[in-house]
Amino acid sequence: MIKLFASDLDGTLLARSHQFDELIKATVEKIVRENAVFTISTGRDCSMTELNGLENKIYRICMNGALIMSPEGETLKLDLIDKDILKIILEEFDDLDLEFITPYKTYTKQSKEEFFEKMERMPHPDGDNVEVAKFFMENISKRLVFDQSKEEILSKDVCKINSHLQPGKSYNRLYKFLEKYSSSIVNAPCDKNLIEITKQGVNKGNAVHWLGQYLHIEDDEIAVYGDGGNDLQMLSMFEHSYAPCTALEEAKYAANNQLGPCYEYSVARNMLEILARQK
Numbered sequence: 001m002i003k004l005f006a007s008d009l010d011g012t013l014l015a016r017s018h019q020f021d022e023l024i025k026a027t028v029e030k031i032v033r034e035n036a037v038f039t040i041s042t043g044r045d046c047s048m049t050e051l052n053g054l055e056n057k058i059y060r061i062c063m064n065g066a067l068i069m070s071p072e073g074e075t076l077k078l079d080l081i082d083k084d085i086l087k088i089i090l091e092e093f094d095d096l097d098l099e100f101i102t103p104y105k106t107y108t109k110q111s112k113e114e115f116f117e118k119m120e121r122m123p124h125p126d127g128d129n130v131e132v133a134k135f136f137m138e139n140i141s142k143r144l145v146f147d148q149s150k151e152e153i154l155s156k157d158v159c160k161i162n163s164h165l166q167p168g169k170s171y172n173r174l175y176k177f178l179e180k181y182s183s184s185i186v187n188a189p190c191d192k193n194l195i196e197i198t199k200q201g202v203n204k205g206n207a208v209h210w211l212g213q214y215l216h217i218e219d220d221e222i223a224v225y226g227d228g229g230n231d232l233q234m235l236s237m238f239e240h241s242y243a244p245c246t247a248l249e250e251a252k253y254a255a256n257n258q259l260g261p262c263y264e265y266s267v268a269r270n271m272l273e274i275l276a277r278q279k
Contacts, residue, residue, distance in 0.1 A: 002240060002274050003221040004037045006061070006208045009044065010190075011227040012244060013267045020052035027268040032057050034275055037215060041065070041204045043190055043230050045160070046103050047143040064188055064230050065207030066159035066198050067103055077210060078103070079199045081158050085184050089161065090150040093174060099144075100153045101160040107148045115146065118166070161197040171195070190228035191248070205233035223274060225259075225267045227251050242270060 007013040013024060020028075031038045039059035040049060046062050046069070060069040068077040089098070097118065100107045108115065165171060174195070178187050188203060189196045204226070212222050223240040226232075227247035235241040235254035243255035244262040252258055260266035 001221060001278050002036065002223045003217045004039070004208075004212055004215065005031055005223050005225075005271055005274075006039045006041045006204075006211075006234070007225040007267055007271075008204070008227060008231050008234075009040055009042045009049075011246065011262055012225050012231075013040075013262075015263050015265060019050060020054065023265055024268050025052050025054060027271055028054055028058060030275065031271060034278075036275070037217070039208070039211060041208060041224070041226070041231075041234060043160075043196060043228075045101050045106065045143065047105070059211060061204060061207045061211065062103070063101060063160040064196060064198050065202045065204045068207055068211055075103070076214065077207070078157075079159060079202045081161065081197070081199050082184055083154065085181060086158055087154055088181075089177075090153060092177065094150075096163055096169075096171070096174065097166070099162040100148075100156065100158045101162060102156050102158060104143070105145055105156075106143050106162075107145045107153050107156055107158075109148055109150070109153070110146060112144075112146045115144065118164070159198065161195070163195040165193050165195065188230045188233070190230045192229075196230060203233040204231060205235075205237040208234055209237065223271070225270075226255070227262065242267065 010018055015021065028038050037059065039061055041061040042049065043064050044062060046060065049060055049062065056071045058071055066079045070076055097110055178185065184200050185197050186200050187195055187197050208222060208224060209219060212219060220239050222238055224234050224238045225242045226235050227244055228251060229248060231251055232254045235243060235251060239256060241255040242257045242259050243251045244259050244266050246261040259270055
């Protein structure tokens with residue numbers, strides 16, 4: 001019997017709007033009504049998890065597993081990047097546009113003008129979907145703190161470091177650094193256009209397992225859903241793992257089951273099918 005459902009958001013549970021619409025909300029509410037547990041498992045930070053009225057009903061695994069929160073908003077687990085490593089990154093990679101993410105705010109040395117000029121040049125995964133692009137840009141502007149010094153960033157509790165790869169810029173030094181310090185940090189980006197750095201051992205799979213143990217739920221009572229590079233560990237760890245057919249090839253390979261495309265609500269429908277079979 002599945003007692004815990006854990007799902008990635010973008011490209012997995014959420015449809016084209018990238019938000020909790022009424023069908024997804026109704027699915028999650030049904031899971032909770034039937035005494036199962038639901039958690040999102042996302043690379044987003046807390047400020048980017050708009051729950052459309054599902055507050056106080058679901059758990060949240062954010063920043064690729066660096067933060068686990070209860071339905072009441074209590075921090076259950078928080079993994080920070082070591083300050084010594086953070087200091088080296090700030091000093092050695094001053095030329096890269098890095099974003100230093102804490103549970104509720106993101107800090108960057110970039111100016112607001114530089115950041116948005118760069119983002120306007122970046123291709124959006126949904127192409128010309130103006131509303132989706134607007135949604136993401138509005139949320140980004142709410143959580144970003146610009147023009148931060150190295151000292152100001154170093155004083156923060158940083159859980160994750162992001163960077164959008166810029167065409168024509170070399171990241172070889174950073175990749176070599178990540179390899180050198182692989183015992184302390186790990187890069188698990190959702191796709192090839194990103195860098196997503198967390199503390200070593202932090203990933204969605206370990207976070208879902210930790211939450212299951214916290215709730216006295218065994219791994220074979222957990223169903224997980226994902227589509228990207230930051231879902232691979234989670235998909236490979238659990239017997240009941242699912243990837244939409246629109247997922248990255250690596251994610252489909254890691255999952256034990258393949259569903260229809262995410263934009264046809266294949267994940268939500270699969271959750272409802274599981275609940276129906278368990279009655």
